[in-house]
Amino acid sequence: MGELMKRDQLILGIETSCDETAVAIIKNGREISANVVASQIESHKRFGGVVPEIASRHHVEQITIVLEEALEKANVTMAEIDAIAVTEGPGLVGALLIGVNAAKALAFAHQKPLVPVHHIAGHIYANRLVTELQFPLLALVVSGGHTELVYMKEHGHFEVIGETRDDAAGEAYDKVARVLNMPYPGGPHIDRLAHEGSPTIDLPRAWLEEGSYDFSFSGLKSAVINTVHNAEQRGETIAPEDLAASFQASVIDVLVKKTVDAVREYRVKQVLVAGGVAANKGLRSALEEAFSRSNADLVIPPLSLCTDNAAMIAAAGSVMFEKGIRAGMDLNANPGLDIEIFNSEDLS
Amino acid sequence: MTILAMDTSNNPLGVALINDNQVIGEYITNLKKNHSVRIMPAIQTLMDDCEKSPADLTKIVVAKGPGSYTGVRIGVTIAKTLAWSLKIPLVGISSLEVLAAGAARYFEGYVSPIVDARRGQVYTGLYRFENGRLTAVEPDQLVMAADWAPKLANMDQPVLFVGNDVILHRSTFEERMGAKGVFANATEQNPRPSELAWLGKDMPGDDLHAFVPNYIRLAEAEANWLEKQGKI
Ligand SMILES: [Zn+2]
Numbered sequence: 001m002g003e004l005m006k007r008d009q010l011i012l013g014i015e016t017s018c019d020e021t022a023v024a025i026i027k028n029g030r031e032i033s034a035n036v037v038a039s040q041i042e043s044h045k046r047f048g049g050v051v052p053e054i055a056s057r058h059h060v061e062q063i064t065i066v067l068e069e070a071l072e073k074a075n076v077t078m079a080e081i082d083a084i085a086v087t088e089g090p091g092l093v094g095a096l097l098i099g100v101n102a103a104k105a106l107a108f109a110h111q112k113p114l115v116p117v118h119h120i121a122g123h124i125y126a127n128r129l130v131t132e133l134q135f136p137l138l139a140l141v142v143s144g145g146h147t148e149l150v151y152m153k154e155h156g157h158f159e160v161i162g163e164t165r166d167d168a169a170g171e172a173y174d175k176v177a178r179v180l181n182m183p184y185p186g187g188p189h190i191d192r193l194a195h196e197g198s199p200t201i202d203l204p205r206a207w208l209e210e211g212s213y214d215f216s217f218s219g220l221k222s223a224v225i226n227t228v229h230n231a232e233q234r235g236e237t238i239a240p241e242d243l244a245a246s247f248q249a250s251v252i253d254v255l256v257k258k259t260v261d262a263v264r265e266y267r268v269k270q271v272l273v274a275g276g277v278a279a280n281k282g283l284r285s286a287l288e289e290a291f292s293r294s295n296a297d298l299v300i301p302p303l304s305l306c307t308d309n310a311a312m313i314a315a316a317g318s319v320m321f322e323k324g325i326r327a328g329m330d331l332n333a334n335p336g337l338d339i340e341i342f343n344s345e346d347l348s
Numbered sequence: 349m350t351i352l353a354m355d356t357s358n359n360p361l362g363v364a365l366i367n368d369n370q371v372i373g374e375y376i377t378n379l380k381k382n383h384s385v386r387i388m389p390a391i392q393t394l395m396d397d398c399e400k401s402p403a404d405l406t407k408i409v410v411a412k413g414p415g416s417y418t419g420v421r422i423g424v425t426i427a428k429t430l431a432w433s434l435k436i437p438l439v440g441i442s443s444l445e446v447l448a449a450g451a452a453r454y455f456e457g458y459v460s461p462i463v464d465a466r467r468g469q470v471y472t473g474l475y476r477f478e479n480g481r482l483t484a485v486e487p488d489q490l491v492m493a494a495d496w497a498p499k500l501a502n503m504d505q506p507v508l509f510v511g512n513d514v515i516l517h518r519s520t521f522e523e524r525m526g527a528k529g530v531f532a533n534a535t536e537q538n539p540r541p542s543e544l545a546w547l548g549k550d551m552p553g554d555d556l557h558a559f560v561p562n563y564i565r566l567a568e569a570e571a572n573w574l575e576k577q578g579k580i
Contacts, residue, residue: 046573053417053567057560060421064432065557078433094418097384098425104388105429109402329388 011321012070012081012106013314016099017091017119018144019050021062022310025074025081029318030128033074035304035311038062041185048184049174052092059098067102070310078110085317088116088327089337090145096333104329115317116327118339119308120146121158123274125319126305126312134269134297140259142283143275144170144185147215147255149262150339156323158339161262162213169251170277172217176224176247180240190244191280197241199249201227206254213258220250252286259287263296271298278306350400351407352430353545354391356383356423357415357443358463359512362541363390365398366549371542373398378512378538383422391426405434409548411539412440413562414471414488415463420561428559437553441544442562444488447511448475449543451536457505458485460496464513468492471564474500474507482547490564493517497524506530512537 008027015022019040025033040058044050071077086103089096107114123146124139133155141148147169149162167175170187177186180193203223206216224247231238263271271291277283284300291298305312325342355362361383365373373394377386395401410427413420420443431438447461452475463471470493474486497520500507509521510532521529566574 047569051567051569054569056417056421057563057567060425060428060560061558063425064428067429067432068557094421097418097422101384101388101422101425102429105426106433108388108392109430109433111402329392330385332382332385 009318010076010081011115011314011318012084013117013310013312013317014084014086014099014103015119015122015308015310015313016059016063016095017087017089018095018308019044019055019058020308021059021066022308023066023070024310024314025070025076026129026311026314026318029315030132032129032311033076034070035309036066036070036073037309038066045184048178050092052094055092056094056098059095063098063102067106078106078112081110081112083113083115083317083321085115085117085314085320087119087122087313088331089334090119091335093333093335096335100331100333104331108329113321114327114331115321115325116331117313117316117320118158118337118342120148120150120274120339121316121342122312124150124152124158124272125316126274126301126309127272127299128315129305129311130301131299133272136266136268137270137272138259138262138266138268138296139272139274140255141274142169142255142277144168144174146275147217149213149258151262151266151268155319157343159343160339161266162215162258164215164217166216166218167221169215169217169255170275172221172251173277175221176244179225179228180243187277187280190248191282193241193244194248194282195245197239197243197245199246200242201238201246203227203246203250205250213262215254215258217251220247248282252283255283256286256290260290263294268296271296273298273300274306276307279303349406350404351409351545351549352391352395352405353409353541353548354387354423354427355411355443355446355539355541355544356387357411357413357420358539360538361386361390362539362544363387363394364541364545365394365400366542366545371545374540374542376538376541383419387422387426402430402434405430405436407437407439407548407553409439409441409545411443411446411544413443414490414564415443417561417563420563424559424561428556432556438556438559439548439551440554440559441547442473442488443539444471444473445475445482445484445547446539446544448473449482449547450538450540451508451510451532452477452482455508457530458500458503458507460500460507460509462509462511462514462517464516465490468494470496470513470517472496488562488564493520494524497521497529501525501528503528508532510536
């Protein structure tokens, strides 16, 4: 019997769900060969948020440039790629459509398998580019559009045990930043300001029903707005750094407490942090503190892998590819895609 | 030489293959259905039927607008990606020019392709065949149908209106132009993807990475922003 040569698996990932045009090439599911991101943030800043039509236009301008750069950086040709993974959803439909159609054209041109990926699965799998995943695990996903606790018993199997009932944490950050007259995106500004102040203002924490892992941030957002308006009416001034610190403390308390409770109940081996808000220093240190003596390992990816990128899509795509998940040439963008449809028992 | 042409810029979805000087395959539907779901399977089926593989293609031609922003982007994204990854030239042709080409070839006069742009506006241009070639007399533009009609009424020859959306503005043209306005038959209202392929056949390739749809209009947010800056 001759020895089987195990060739490296190369997955090309494409991500265009919001305002980053991104292409990456990942080796064996864990190693980054190329990770190219063209950010549109400078273009959207002047509007105070992402404008969908403008995002879609930028994606068309960037897509082949970013594809070419990724292949050049990885020093591979399309012939060497095993499969093309693309974000199917959720996200902005017009933006998603560019990635989906570019992926289909590439898969067709080179007769490669096409693998649909859920954007949040991508954020979770960004962690696999840092360390190997240990199951069962829990992922805390916090981004501009998502606040979720996802339980995974094995690769490619996702169970949403808690999610936001109204605003995502990142959305609340952006809105509070607007109240404090800070530029878009507000998250990093609030985080920086919070470190200069103290949480002296009493703001609510939405724990919801006993045992619930769901989140709600709209009440907190309204409380911040009311606090500012009431102070204005009384002719008082509130130190913005104290307001930022108090708001951030309220968000972090809830995120950390629910994550700690879920880790205990589900007896997980790992806690993964995923999504753009994972870049938040306050959240990072609160989680590090909370899990310093836990049996569960806390994993927080570097900033470049927390924000939207295609390396995470290719990393998730690698696992989905091995699971046999494929899309046809009729793949469409799905802005409201449910992560649980990728679970194997539903695939039959 | 095998050229693949595609058009998803408005409701009609079209794919054509030409081989040297022959149209070997053509597929058209005129439906309000999702282009993103249907265009790649249409390309795949047509190429399979014509026994062509992606590696056989020597050029991609795409209708680059104006039209539905999302629709145009789907076709342009696929065309750009195919051309880039197969390392073959990409040619973009005006969606209005394609529409004109199908009906204009044997018409003595001008052709005004019409795509509705809502609120009384149309995307249009003015074309005519001269020495066997389609030439633009007036550039593609966004205009009120009621302003376009009197302008055409002064032309020295009749004007043929073509496109599925002509029906929406026919009374405007009839009232203001009388006998000078001529209306195409139902069989000529869809842009023909074979005409698209033909128009791009001998054209040099566009700058691929820089290639974008011709939207004609700025995005609404962009226009509002420029207005606020006092730039327009
Ligand atoms: Zn994201």
